[in-house]
Amino acid sequence: MSTVPKTSEGLMLEIINKGKCVFCGGCIGGCPNRVLGFEGEKPKIVGICQKCETCWHTCPRTFYDYKQMDKEVFKRVRNDNELLGVNIGVYAARSKTKDVLEIAQDGGVATTLLIYAMDKGIIDSAVVSEVQGGVWKGWPSVVSASKELVKSAGTKYTMSPVHIGLQDAVDNQRKSKVGIVAVPCEVQAARKMQYTQKAAYRLGIKTRLIIGLFCMESFGYDDLINFLTSKGVEPKSVTKFSISKGRFIARVEGKEALNIPLEEIKPYARSACNYCTDFTAEHADISVGSVGSPEGWSTVIVRSKKGEQVFKGACDEGYIEFMPIEQVKPGLKSVISLSERKKERAKSYLSA
Numbered sequence: 001m002s003t004v005p006k007t008s009e010g011l012m013l014e015i016i017n018k019g020k021c022v023f024c025g026g027c028i029g030g031c032p033n034r035v036l037g038f039e040g041e042k043p044k045i046v047g048i049c050q051k052c053e054t055c056w057h058t059c060p061r062t063f064y065d066y067k068q069m070d071k072e073v074f075k076r077v078r079n080d081n082e083l084l085g086v087n088i089g090v091y092a093a094r095s096k097t098k099d100v101l102e103i104a105q106d107g108g109v110a111t112t113l114l115i116y117a118m119d120k121g122i123i124d125s126a127v128v129s130e131v132q133g134g135v136w137k138g139w140p141s142v143v144s145a146s147k148e149l150v151k152s153a154g155t156k157y158t159m160s161p162v163h164i165g166l167q168d169a170v171d172n173q174r175k176s177k178v179g180i181v182a183v184p185c186e187v188q189a190a191r192k193m194q195y196t197q198k199a200a201y202r203l204g205i206k207t208r209l210i211i212g213l214f215c216m217e218s219f220g221y222d223d224l225i226n227f228l229t230s231k232g233v234e235p236k237s238v239t240k241f242s243i244s245k246g247r248f249i250a251r252v253e254g255k256e257a258l259n260i261p262l263e264e265i266k267p268y269a270r271s272a273c274n275y276c277t278d279f280t281a282e283h284a285d286i287s288v289g290s291v292g293s294p295e296g297w298s299t300v301i302v303r304s305k306k307g308e309q310v311f312k313g314a315c316d317e318g319y320i321e322f323m324p325i326e327q328v329k330p331g332l333k334s335v336i337s338l339s340e341r342k343k344e345r346a347k348s349y350l351s352a
């Protein structure tokens with residue numbers, strides 16, 4: 001039996017000091033006593049721990065039971081054919097708003113779903129990732145007007161600790177119906193806040209819509225910037241990053257400034273990502289990614305009843321157009337293949 005205390009001190013010993021912290025911000029935002037802050041991209045103890053254990057129970061890396069969470073979120077456990085987790089439909093989809101498509105990463109679906117949910121009053125705010133505090137540094141921002149959401153479209157490939165933003169939305173801005181956009185580890189922390197005893201329920205109960213992003217890994221901020229510089233690319237000049245067909249691409253005003261095999265940049269991925277077994281954000285209401293669909297479209301996995309309400313509403317009301325995933329190439333098999341690759345990669349790290 002482990003004797004590690006389930007406190008901020010235990011979290012430091014077992015997760016943060018061992019390179020397993022994803023910097024989702026769950027412990028920082030979740031702590032009711034503001035005992036955790038951060039330095040660089042790592043949580044740090046900045047006060048006197050009251051030993052409430054909220055941080056430990058909120059962290060996605062301390063423990064996570066997929067099947068138990070299936071039951072909590074979807075009221076059933078995934079069946080054997082659901083290789084991407086519980087879902088009620090998979091589509092290739094695209095925003096019908098020109099402004100969003102111009103700046104979006106793929107089909108602009110993540111942004112457009114938030115716009116729809118906010119227009120309909122399903123959420124009163126959204127925690128998204130804006131560039132803040134450095135060139136291409138993603139940082140959470142609370143947005144309360146749907147017309148402002150377009151500004152935060154596009155992928156920042158570093159961690160943007162969404163739960164620091166969620167804490168701001170709930171504790172400081174008194175929002176009560178928050179939507180979040182989150183990578184899989186952040187989705188896990190969000191669900192723990194809702195369904196795990198002693199986790200940060202005060203934030204979980206105010207989280208009304210979870211849009212998950214597919215994610216194989218994210219990169220350390222300084223590492224990414226130094227890597228680009230070493231390749232002769234001025235980070236400030238980059239207008240878009242993307243990962244496509246096993247290549248990492250940086251564009252400057254539409255032209256490729258860097259196009260390299262993903263393997264070359266993998267050493268700069270966060271070590272914590274190696275422990276992750278979730279590529280498609282299996283407990284989101286709706287998951288969105290690029291792989292599987294043609295360029296300029298997003299692959300969308302609708303999972304929960306809430307997800308269905310939002311996706312269907314957005315399609316019916318002309319915010320989004322869609323096709324069944326079976327009608328596009330490369331289609332679902334490429335998503336399943338990456339999902340399995342991520343689970344396989346994690347095995348050796350989890351058993352060490």
Ligand SMILES: Cc1cc2nc3c(=O)[nH]c(=O)nc-3n(C[C@H](O)[C@H](O)[C@H](O)COP(=O)(O)OP(=O)(O)OC[C@H]3O[C@@H](n4cnc5c(N)ncnc54)[C@H](O)[C@@H]3O)c2cc1C
Binds near residue numbers: 111153154155213299
């Ligand atoms: C670190 C990372 C790695 C990814 N890896 C893959 C991958 O391997 N394969 C794949 O198919 N897809 C991957 N994605 C998802 C993909 O890049 C797109 O985000 C997704 O396809 C949605 O596109 P969209 O046009 O619908 O989103 P948009 O409409 O452009 O909206 C994107 C939303 O994501 C938010 N966001 C941006 N950066 C972050 C961040 N770091 N953390 C949390 N939210 C953020 C934005 O604020 C915005 O709300 C990754 C995303 C991230 C953040």
